[in-house]
Amino acid sequence: MRSPSPVLAVTSGEPAGIGPELTLLLALGEHMPGRVVAVGDPALLTERAALLGLEVDLLELTPGEPVPEARPGILPVWPVALRTPSRPGELAVANAGYVLETLDLAIAACLDGNADGIVTAPLHKGVILDAGHAGFRGHTEYLRDACGIDEVVMMLATDSALHAGQAGWQGSSALRVALVTTHLPLREVADAITGPGLERILRILHADLKRWFGVDAPRIAVCGLNPHAGEGGHLGREEIEVIEPCLERLRGEGLALDGPLPADTLFTPRHLAGVDAVLAMYHDQGLPVLKYAGFGRAANVTLGLPIVRTSVDHGTALDLAGRGLADAGSLRVAVALAAKMASRGAAAPR
CATH class of the missing domain: 3.40.718.10 (Isopropylmalate Dehydrogenase)
Structure with missing residues (x-):
């Protein structure tokens, strides 16, 4: 019997950037090698899908519930609520805490065994620093500290x-x-x-x-x-x-x-x-x-890290957000890499 593919938590990143629409695009087009579950605000994702004319249905779940194998047009989501409404291209300091909460949920899911890896859409370091999170340097350092790694x-x-x-x-x-x-x-x-x-x-x-x-x-x-x-x-x-x-x-x-x-x-x-x-x-x-x-x-x-984490090779692209111009190529590569790492790492000696 075929073993289930890895569960990959995809954080949707800065809500004013292209992260939400890139996450939606994972549910369309080519088959993804893992069971992808988005981490973000379902209302934000629904609004962005409507704005861009993307036919994606959201399936709200909680960590621990079974994540189904990928199906075209279906995007499982672990909900995290925005702190304030978000508009494409317009940063809101109030949503910095939302971005970090999506990361915290995904990290906890991996450490608790409810996910096999994290894939991160881009965040905006400046707005997180402006919100008072002094010393924040990026995903890499945040994951290091959250996992207690030197x-x-x-x-x-x-x-x-x-x-x-x-x-x-x-x-x-x-x-x-x-x-x-x-x-x-x-x-x-x-x-x-x-x-x-x-x-x-x-x-x-x-x-x-x-x-x-x-x-x-x-x-x-x-x-x-x-x-x-x-x-x-x-x-x-x-x-x-x-x-x-x-x-x-x-x-x-x-x-x-x-x-x-x-x-x-x-x-x-x-x-x-x-x-x-x-x-x-x-x-x-x-x-x-x-x-x-x-x-x-x-x-x-x-x-x-003790967990799998991959990400895109680009930033939030605020100027492209909500315009239908974002390319999900790097996020798809990140998902494919995370799935491969999770499968290989599970079988490799530590």
């Missing part, structure tokens, strides 16, 4: 790099890029890169490439921090004093690590051949390349 790793993967064991640059679009630092001002990055921190991140990346992606012996290419990877200390000493000693320690344990390598030449087909993931030192060192290679066909995944 260290997580943000990694983005293009759709053609989601397959088990697939490595390296293929046809200019297959790429996985993880980050040492995430949402930090650039002037803070160098101080945030430490030997112990880098070691923890590399261990998580190595272990989760094996567990979630089926890569038996991961090969990771590590960027330097400075131009030309420091040019032998002439353009900075972080490579000599922090990065290289860490890589040498881990190589001694058998990890396959290349680097530190100059980022301006690492992201080329010759250097990426046979590489399972690239570790970039900061957000805008690695992600512009990945998004150029596969924007709209990539997903964000948080490694190091």
Whole structure:
């Protein structure tokens, strides 16, 4: 007898953005590999469907009730009420708490065994900070803290790099890029890169490439921090004093690590051949390349958590909200990746 597909809680994100309509689009078109349940306000989703002419019927459930296999035009929903009515493109500080409540419900469902993974539509960090949630830096850090984890790793993967064991640059679009630092001002990055921190991140990346992606012996290419990877200390000493000693320690344990390598030449087909993931030192060192290679066909995944979490590769797109112009491609990739991770992780040794 065929086992049921994973239950994936899809948080609908910032209500004024494109998240609600992307979530609705999951119920239309191509078959989804998991049992998707939206987390959001049913009234908001109904209004947005009517505005865009989307024929989607909502099925309201509570966590713990059976989530049916995907059926065209049917979207199961775990209800969370908006704090104030929302209009496309118009942020409302009052709804920041609503966005965080959708996340809390989805996280609790995973930890309680009522869901097998979380997929997040984009939220708006600025409006959450404006609402008084000081220190909020994004989904990744929020999930880390909610799960009581000391260290997580943000990694983005293009759709053609989601397959088990697939490595390296293929046809200019297959790429996985993880980050040492995430949402930090650039002037803070160098101080945030430490030997112990880098070691923890590399261990998580190595272990989760094996567990979630089926890569038996991961090969990771590590960027330097400075131009030309420091040019032998002439353009900075972080490579000599922090990065290289860490890589040498881990190589001694058998990890396959290349680097530190100059980022301006690492992201080329010759250097990426046979590489399972690239570790970039900061957000805008690695992600512009990945998004150029596969924007709209990539997903964000948080490694190091006890639960599966993926997300889209873009923001709230307030200017597109409610206009019928949003592309659900990245959210579909994120759902497919979460389903694959949940199925593979359930069978993999921890």
